[in-house]
């Protein structure tokens with residue numbers, strides 16, 4: 001049976017993962033409307049991944065005999081000034097998620113919930129990858145600049161995800 005404090009904290013985090021999905025879907029809509037189909041594709045793949053993260057926690061709570069309680073998801077922003085601005089926001093968002101995962105791990109440790117700590121190790125590794133891939137895109141976008149042809153090349157690169 002799952003610890004009640006941990007159950008509440010995981011339920012809260014399911015909302016954050018679903019908000020991440022919602023944010024990336026909104027970013028994808030922005031990319032579509034700005035003729036950046038590669039970026040739109042990358043962001044939709046990210047939308048799918050975030051739903052997978054939420055479901056992983058959803059199934060874990062159920063497997064541990066807990067109760068999933070879904071919460072309201074906030075409206076995400078819908079406008080960005082450039083592709084670089086958008087990916088800088090992706091990176092900032094992932095840093096926030098990393099901090100939330102760390103806090104969740106700390107809650108599980110405090111409650112001596114070892115099973116949840118083991119489950120969360122996957123998320124800790126995943127966050128390292130998520131931050132790394134967003135940071136790489138930000139650095140490349142800074143290097144190539146905002147000229148039309150550079151953004152088109154970057155968009156083609158993002159389409160390969």
Ligand code: FEO
Pocket residue numbers: 017020049050053094097130
């Ligand atoms: Fe599920 Fe991008 O954190």
